[in-house]
Amino acid sequence: HHNCKKLKIETDLLLEENYIRRIVFDFSHTQFMDSSGIGVLLGRYKQMRASGGAVTYYGAGAQVARILTVGGMAKLIRGFEDKESAING
DSSP states (O other), rough: HHHHHHHHHHHHHHHHHOOEEEEEEOTTOOOOOOOHHHHHHHHHHHHHHHHTEEEEEEOOHHHHHHHHHHHHHHHHHHEEEHHHHHHOO
């Protein structure tokens, strides 16, 4: 929950101040995600979609991948195994 607040604030500032075409989330060190995390992802997805950009992620372990699937995010945001693929995907 606290990480999500910080992430939301930081990405809001980046999106307001820069022309960003792609957001890549790194879940390689994430072991747990709740509805707050899903909310941040959904918000970023909507922002990027509205501006013609894209959101991807990589490094999701089994538990995070399951949460993304159950939360419906796996249908909206493409997941990749590694950083390079997520950036180029």
